[in-house]
Amino acid sequence: xxxxxxxxxxxxxxxxxxxxxxxxxxxxxxxxxxxxxxxxxxxxxxxxxxxxxxxxxxxxxxxxxxxxxxxxxxxxxxxxxxxxxxxxxxxxxxxxxxxxxxxxxxxxxxxxxxxxxxxxxxxxxxxxxxxxxxxxxxxxxxxxxxxxxxxxxxxxxxxxxxxxxxxxxxxxxxxxxxxxxxxxxxxxxxxxxxxxxxxxxxxxxxxxxxxxxxxxxxxxxxxxxxxxxxxxxxxxxxxxxxxxxxxxxxxxxxxxxxxxxxxxxxxxxxxxx
Amino acid sequence: xxxxxxxxxxxxxxxxxxxxxxxxxxxxxxxxxxxxxxxxxxxxxxxxxxxxxxxxxxxxxxxxxxxxxxxxxxxxxxxxxxxxxxxxxxxxxxxxxxxxxxxxxxxxxxxxxxxxxxxxxxxxxxxxxxxxxxxxxxxxxxx
Numbered sequence: 001x002x003x004x005x006x007x008x009x010x011x012x013x014x015x016x017x018x019x020x021x022x023x024x025x026x027x028x029x030x031x032x033x034x035x036x037x038x039x040x041x042x043x044x045x046x047x048x049x050x051x052x053x054x055x056x057x058x059x060x061x062x063x064x065x066x067x068x069x070x071x072x073x074x075x076x077x078x079x080x081x082x083x084x085x086x087x088x089x090x091x092x093x094x095x096x097x098x099x100x101x102x103x104x105x106x107x108x109x110x111x112x113x114x115x116x117x118x119x120x121x122x123x124x125x126x127x128x129x130x131x132x133x134x135x136x137x138x139x140x141x142x143x144x145x146x147x148x149x150x151x152x153x154x155x156x157x158x159x160x161x162x163x164x165x166x167x168x169x170x171x172x173x174x175x176x177x178x179x180x181x182x183x184x185x186x187x188x189x190x191x192x193x194x195x196x197x198x199x200x201x202x203x204x205x206x207x208x209x210x211x212x213x214x215x216x217x218x219x220x221x222x223x224x225x226x227x228x229x230x231x232x233x234x235x236x237x238x239x240x241x242x243x244x245x246x247x248x249x250x251x252x253x254x255x256x257x258x259x260x261x262x263x264x265x266x267x268x269x270x271x272x273x
Numbered sequence: 274x275x276x277x278x279x280x281x282x283x284x285x286x287x288x289x290x291x292x293x294x295x296x297x298x299x300x301x302x303x304x305x306x307x308x309x310x311x312x313x314x315x316x317x318x319x320x321x322x323x324x325x326x327x328x329x330x331x332x333x334x335x336x337x338x339x340x341x342x343x344x345x346x347x348x349x350x351x352x353x354x355x356x357x358x359x360x361x362x363x364x365x366x367x368x369x370x371x372x373x374x375x376x377x378x379x380x381x382x383x384x385x386x387x388x389x390x391x392x393x394x395x396x397x398x399x400x401x402x403x404x405x406x407x408x409x410x411x412x413x414x415x416x
Binding site: 012013016017020021023024025026027028029030031032046047050051111113115116117118120122156184185 | 277278295296299300303306307310311312313314315316317318320321324325328376377378379383386
């Protein structure tokens with residue numbers, strides 16, 4: 001017994017080292033199953049506040065590019081509005097269509113990351129603004145990710161640039177579906193998988209979000225096909241150049257689907273029958 | 274760019290006094306690492322890597338300088354010869370960065386990319402760390 005105590009006191013730092021490494025490794029494993037990574041994420045008050053403060057300072061250095069981005073976005077929305085006004089004067093829409101399916105909450109990115117294999121962002125809106133996990137995060141010209149954990153004032157977002165993200169996408173011209181994933185090499189390109197060979201594709205074709213998921217509205221532009229190859233009667237390596245620049249994200253929109261509960265319930269009922 | 278990803282906080286392991294208790298260094302490294310993880314959503318990657326280099330820093334210094342444990346405990350970062358100090362920091366930085374990027378990817382499938390990222394980031398970290406140490410040192414000599 002005395003020898004045992006002696007061993008422990010002599011190797012105190014060694015044992016402490018092994019213990020700390022095990023705890024740290026536990027955290028790493030935990031963070032890889034993202035549904036359970038509740039302990040160490042930036043959606044907590046302390047790091048959220050620190051990140052927000054530092055972002056506030058950094059904002060001053062990008063004011064002109066932020067302005068340009070807002071002007072571009074304004075122009076885009078004005079055009080959309082104009083189109084909608086023209087449409088609504090031409091035909092009488094059914095009243096149910098007037099209740100929009102989605103509404104959007106603007107949020108500011110306070111911590112951006114795009115250079116890692118698995119990127120997670122933090123935004124400055126939380127459960128106080130009724131943001132929940134599994135909501136879409138978008139720009140007018142791209143999909144950013146899916147909300148992960150929320151606290152009162154902050155939310156973490158699983159970026160499109162993450163090995164765990166799969167996003168339903170389709171061809172703008174032919175409505176063939178595929179799945180977007182990221183291979184981890186270059187933050188301006190993602191890859192499209194499972195596109196059937198029947199879809200005729202060309203370089204320069206536009207990819208938009210598909211309407212199959214409850215998370216994202218249909219038809220958000222994502223990017224264009226930059227290169228692809230065909231092998232064994234299947235598409236390989238369809239490389240998509242993203243419209244959105246992940247290295248310069250600032251304001252994003254969180255998508256709330258008003259009918260998602262209704263749709264999930266309906267689908268479950270149909271499955272049970 | 275997306276490749277260069279320097280970490281300067283590891284300077285903590287270099288400037289922590291040699292004659293202080295090892296427990297303080299390990300616990301301090303763990304807490305600092307967790308703090309970085311908290312800000313970067315990295316789970317426990319930085320805590321793991323920082324505790325690792327904190328633990329081996331003493332053995333490595335003994336190996337590089339050929340001095341005994343007692344002699345090292347007597348010396349400080351200011352009394353070390355520069356080539357030894359430099360090698361010591363380079364090796365620890367490479368180990369730390371390699372661990373961080375490996376744990377981040379969690380696989381060796383893009384090994385070339387991993388090595389490239391480690392080397393490039395180490396270079397930039399080294400410049401920043403040496404610069405930072407210079408600040409520490411000059412402050413000391415004036416005091």
